[in-house]
Amino acid sequence: MSATLPRVFVTRRIPSSGLDRLQSFADCVVWPERLPPGRDELLAAVRGCHGLLSLLSDRIDAEVFEAAGPSLKVVSNFAVGVNNIDLVEAARRGIAVGNTPDVLTDATADIAVALLLAAARQIHPAADSVRAGEWLTWEPTGWLGCDLVGRTVGIIGMGRIGQAVARRLAGGWGMKVLYVSRTDKELGSPLAAERVSLERLLTESDFVSVHTDLSEQTRGMIGAAQLGLMKPTAVLVNTSRGAVIDQDALVAALRRGRPMAAGLDVTEPEPLPPEHPLVGLGNCLILPHIGSATVAARDAMAEICVDNLIFGLRGEPLRAAVK
Numbered sequence: 001m002s003a004t005l006p007r008v009f010v011t012r013r014i015p016s017s018g019l020d021r022l023q024s025f026a027d028c029v030v031w032p033e034r035l036p037p038g039r040d041e042l043l044a045a046v047r048g049c050h051g052l053l054s055l056l057s058d059r060i061d062a063e064v065f066e067a068a069g070p071s072l073k074v075v076s077n078f079a080v081g082v083n084n085i086d087l088v089e090a091a092r093r094g095i096a097v098g099n100t101p102d103v104l105t106d107a108t109a110d111i112a113v114a115l116l117l118a119a120a121r122q123i124h125p126a127a128d129s130v131r132a133g134e135w136l137t138w139e140p141t142g143w144l145g146c147d148l149v150g151r152t153v154g155i156i157g158m159g160r161i162g163q164a165v166a167r168r169l170a171g172g173w174g175m176k177v178l179y180v181s182r183t184d185k186e187l188g189s190p191l192a193a194e195r196v197s198l199e200r201l202l203t204e205s206d207f208v209s210v211h212t213d214l215s216e217q218t219r220g221m222i223g224a225a226q227l228g229l230m231k232p233t234a235v236l237v238n239t240s241r242g243a244v245i246d247q248d249a250l251v252a253a254l255r256r257g258r259p260m261a262a263g264l265d266v267t268e269p270e271p272l273p274p275e276h277p278l279v280g281l282g283n284c285l286i287l288p289h290i291g292s293a294t295v296a297a298r299d300a301m302a303e304i305c306v307d308n309l310i311f312g313l314r315g316e317p318l319r320a321a322v323k
Contacts, residue, residue, distance in 0.1 A: 006050040006313045007071075011036055011058045014078055015295075018302025025310055026051065043067040051309045053078060054085070057270070061086040065093055074312025076305045080104060081241065082322050083214050098308030098318040102160065103300035104292035109164035111291045112209050112239045115263030116169075119235045120207070121145035122261070124285045146206070146233055146260070148173040154205030155179040156198070156222075157212030157240060158187075165209050167191050178205060180212075202229040207237070208259075214241035222246065227253040234259040239291045242268030251277045254284055265291050 005027040012031055013019065022028055029045060031037050036057045037045060046052055046068040052075045054060050060075055065086075074096045077085060082099050090097050118124055126143045129135055153169045155162040158181040169175040170191055177193035178201045179185070187193055198221070202208065208230065212218045222236075223246040230236065236259050238245055247268060254262060261283040270289055278284050292298060307319040 007048060008051040008053065008309060008313075009045045009049045010053040011042070012055050012078075014053070014305065015299050015302040017299040018304075018306035022053075022306045022309060026313065046072070050074075051076070051313050053305060053309060055079065056081060056084050059084055060090075062089045065089060065095065073315070074098065074309055074318070076308035076312070076318075077322075078301055078305045081213065083241065085322075087322060096308075096312045096318055097322045098305070098312065098320050099322050100301040100304040100308075101320055103304065104297045105160045105164050107294045107297040108161050108239055108291035109168060111265055111287070111293075112161070112165045112211070112237055113168050115237045115239070115265060115285060115287070116207055116209065116235060117148070118285055119237065119261040119263040119283075120148060125282045128282075146235070148175065148207075150174050150176075151206035152176045152178060152204055153207045153209060154201035155193070156201065156208065156210045157181065158185045158193070158195075159211060159213075161239070162209070162211035163187065163191070165211065166193055169207075175207075198226065199229060202226055203231075205234060206231065207235045210236075210238040210240050210244055212240055212244060214243055219243050220246045222250075224249040224252065227259065230259045232258045232260060236262040237264075238262070239265040242266040242270065247276075247278060250284075251281070254278075254281050257283075261285070263287075265289055 008026040008028050010028055010030040046064055048071055049068050050071050050073050054075060054077050056079045065072060072095055075085060076098045078100060080099055080101050085097055087097060122143045122145045153175045155166050158179040166177045170177050178196045179193050180198050180201050181195060184195055221244055227249055250262060263285045265287045266289055272279060279286060304320050311318050
């Protein structure tokens with residue numbers, strides 16, 4: 001490629017709907033491995049780059065900015081969250097940061113509901129019993145789960161995804177909706193929901209779905225005391241960030257059977273080591289962070305991510321700038 005093209009490092013291959021366009025605009029180096037680049041590899045790869053396309057698994061901080069040098073103009077994160085990026089340091093250096101909001105709302109909401117259903121109806125252990133050859137006959141008391149119709153769901157974090165989950169559960173199963181949020185939400189008809197304290201939500205909810213962002217205020221917000229408030233028949237679902245829940249406390253709570261079950265699309269760290277006690281629990285279903293894993297959602301993320309890079313390299317406002 002011509003030396004006049006801006007240089008961009010892409011830390012993992014993204015869908016071609018965006019990558020092909022970026023490669024026609026810039027001199028791109030795309031990390032080819034399934035695993036992310038190691039720290040030394042990342043620092044070496046960003047040297048002299050004008051743009052960086054990162055993932056949540058890449059820690060982008062002052063050391064990375066220093067390694068890139070003054071040429072770096074823009075970092076585009078292939079995610080909604082930007083907890084992996086030092087935004088203060090980026091702003092200090094005049095580096096624009098973009099993300100990919102709004103396009104993964106429905107896909108992530110669907111996964112949250114799928115986890116809730118699977119945990120409530122013991123889908124995972126029941127399917128495992130079939131694969132293990134333990135299915136002997138139809139059993140009147142076998143694999144008993146809990147109903148959804150008319151129950152109460154508590155939404156922690158009533159942003160776009162939280163509201164999408166609430167609409168699905170209230171509209172499809174007639175659930176009562178409680179929520180925790182920093183502010184009241186104008187939800188509009190037909191979704192009726194009540195803003196309550198975290199303590200009341202945990203005490204009264206049959207299902208709890210976590211959708212808050214990760215911050216110093218929310219890190220570990222669901223710990224032993226909070227889990228102890230939940231009903232023994234309750235189900236906990238997390239599709240936000242793993243660190244919002246104290247995982248050691250969750251292990252102990254699930255072993256006690258309070259809550260009954262959990263469904264997690266996010267953990268801390270990711271991936272969770274196979275020997276971690278959560279992995280071995282029959283009442284904990286863990287997915288490999290696939291909330292946005294639909295063709296449409298990932299294609300849309302790629303389009304926005306590449307737009308952010310191209311706009312930033314041109315010195316224009318990003319399509320989705322992180323404030």
